[in-house]
Amino acid sequence: MGFKNVPMSTAKPSENKESLFDSKLRAEIDKWIAKYPQEWRQSAVMAALMLVQEGNGGYLTTELMDKVAAYLDMAPIAVYEVASFYSMFELKPVGKHKVCVCTNVSCMINGSDRIVEYLEKKLDVKLGQTSKDGKYSLKEVECLGACGGAPMFQIGNKYYENLTPELIDSILDGLE
Amino acid sequence: MANEVCFRNMDQDRPWLLEQYRSRGGYEVLTGILKEKRSPESIINEVKASGLRGRGGAGFPTGLKWSFISRNTPGQKYVVCNSDEGEPGTFKDRDVLRYNPHQLIEGMVIAGYAIGATCGYNYIRGEFWEPYERFEAALEEARAAGFLGKDLFGSGFDFELHSHLGAGAYICGEETALLESIEGKKGQPRYKPPFPAHFGLYGKPTIINNTESLASIPVILEKGGEWFKALGVENSGGSKLFSISGNIKNPGVFEIPLGTPFSELLEMAGGMKDGSRIKAVIPGGSSAPVIPGEQMMELTMDYDAIAKAGSMLGSGAVIVLDESNCMVKVLERMSYFYYEESCGQCTPCREGTGWLYRVINRIETGRGRPEDLALLDDMTTKIAGRTICALGDAAAMPVQGMLRHFREEFEYHIAHKRCLVG
Numbered sequence: 001m002g003f004k005n006v007p008m009s010t011a012k013p014s015e016n017k018e019s020l021f022d023s024k025l026r027a028e029i030d031k032w033i034a035k036y037p038q039e040w041r042q043s044a045v046m047a048a049l050m051l052v053q054e055g056n057g058g059y060l061t062t063e064l065m066d067k068v069a070a071y072l073d074m075a076p077i078a079v080y081e082v083a084s085f086y087s088m089f090e091l092k093p094v095g096k097h098k099v100c101v102c103t104n105v106s107c108m109i110n111g112s113d114r115i116v117e118y119l120e121k122k123l124d125v126k127l128g129q130t131s132k133d134g135k136y137s138l139k140e141v142e143c144l145g146a147c148g149g150a151p152m153f154q155i156g157n158k159y160y161e162n163l164t165p166e167l168i169d170s171i172l173d174g175l176e
Numbered sequence: 177m178a179n180e181v182c183f184r185n186m187d188q189d190r191p192w193l194l195e196q197y198r199s200r201g202g203y204e205v206l207t208g209i210l211k212e213k214r215s216p217e218s219i220i221n222e223v224k225a226s227g228l229r230g231r232g233g234a235g236f237p238t239g240l241k242w243s244f245i246s247r248n249t250p251g252q253k254y255v256v257c258n259s260d261e262g263e264p265g266t267f268k269d270r271d272v273l274r275y276n277p278h279q280l281i282e283g284m285v286i287a288g289y290a291i292g293a294t295c296g297y298n299y300i301r302g303e304f305w306e307p308y309e310r311f312e313a314a315l316e317e318a319r320a321a322g323f324l325g326k327d328l329f330g331s332g333f334d335f336e337l338h339s340h341l342g343a344g345a346y347i348c349g350e351e352t353a354l355l356e357s358i359e360g361k362k363g364q365p366r367y368k369p370p371f372p373a374h375f376g377l378y379g380k381p382t383i384i385n386n387t388e389s390l391a392s393i394p395v396i397l398e399k400g401g402e403w404f405k406a407l408g409v410e411n412s413g414g415s416k417l418f419s420i421s422g423n424i425k426n427p428g429v430f431e432i433p434l435g436t437p438f439s440e441l442l443e444m445a446g447g448m449k450d451g452s453r454i455k456a457v458i459p460g461g462s463s464a465p466v467i468p469g470e471q472m473m474e475l476t477m478d479y480d481a482i483a484k485a486g487s488m489l490g491s492g493a494v495i496v497l498d499e500s501n502c503m504v505k506v507l508e509r510m511s512y513f514y515y516e517e518s519c520g521q522c523t524p525c526r527e528g529t530g531w532l533y534r535v536i537n538r539i540e541t542g543r544g545r546p547e548d549l550a551l552l553d554d555m556t557t558k559i560a561g562r563t564i565c566a567l568g569d570a571a572a573m574p575v576q577g578m579l580r581h582f583r584e585e586f587e588y589h590i591a592h593k594r595c596l597v598g
Binding site for chain 2: 007
């Protein structure tokens, strides 16, 4: 890495950006682009990937990543790098609800092993798998910064803390 | 004396609202600075006098960091807040964002004024959706009330502030990885020098500070650097947020003066759970070497006392372990974390963290070899200090700490293929 910082832009900015995403999605991505210097559209790549992922049932495809690259004037490889580096991006289909269980130290010593075991049994999946009906994916994650409420998990944008089997039942049974 | 700085509004109803913040004099420090046209040097000197040290974990003096920026260099400069809280055991910045976002905003605008920056970013970890929404709502309120934008209160000073959401990577808490991440790349740390003060975000002079550090600024300038410094002890000025978790009754975040005895902090957190006995404490996030419980009960919570005991205060994340814990299992989990989170850039860390995890895993699962502990000792010295960023050190230090204080548990595991505990 040198000390020169330039965007990893493609040689030629892509035209017809309007055709890449619908107007609502474009407006949301554009809100992020507007936060950064004009020549740094690529700063919006994480936000754009997250929005596109949400709109695609929780995971990214090569085609979608290519569209993000074109929209932000980036080389596709630069977008793949980002999508494969950060843990919140999914490159394979996931269940409707992604249950992200923290098993790091504070959660572990407060019984996250039992939480994982309970979830595996209840959902009939192992960590890293998606239930047969496609409703749930169970994912082990690193510290989510809520150790005061250990053991905890995240579903969608929401944290659930001080988990017990009873609480898990009521949370999961409340999801559509 | 608790809750004097970042948590001083915790007794309020919905303290995150602008009207609540202003009811206690919020943003008056900023407007005072702008109206008086206070000199940036005097602000930086006040921060220096406060003894504030970086609250993200490294403990670098904040005022000194600010003074590295040459204010008169033409061109854009940036203020970046590191809210990528991810050091296992740490959950304090989440509460600053949720409960006192305006104090952080005010601190960032003041920082911008002091270094001559007109733009700032707050990098919030992607999982922190609720804190992000709180912060965004506070930004809107601040903008509408004229605390952000162009020509603030007729002073000629502009400042715009945005949040940037991460997407899941511990390494982005490393300041240059965070800058790379804002630039839309993989979060891989940069070589230093040049430091961000000269070559930061988009190659421009940048200061990057932790959430708690920046949120402390308005209070420091309101009450004076000396006042803040006097809250703490020698070399550890001020109060600090401690996130305490583990086998304790009431885990949570407590703001207490630096230098407070650990025993008092433990008492505030309700003491040990279910009458269990304390075995060990990880005093500053999982990268900090473990300290045996008995020794910890004699220590005070400040940078020097914890350093003298062979560990570090880090981010103030205190993980308390009781006697039911097998230290091999605890270390195995921590090592897995560094293996998982290594960015893969430097060979000693990319390969070494995997080795550490695999060797500790085989000890934990009854396949340990007599020579494994010497192997671990050796490996840690070949990772620490040999990488671009501190993640290598962070992976090595907990191993060294555990082997220093709990070696017999590892030996027992290897010899008997099972735990000494339970």
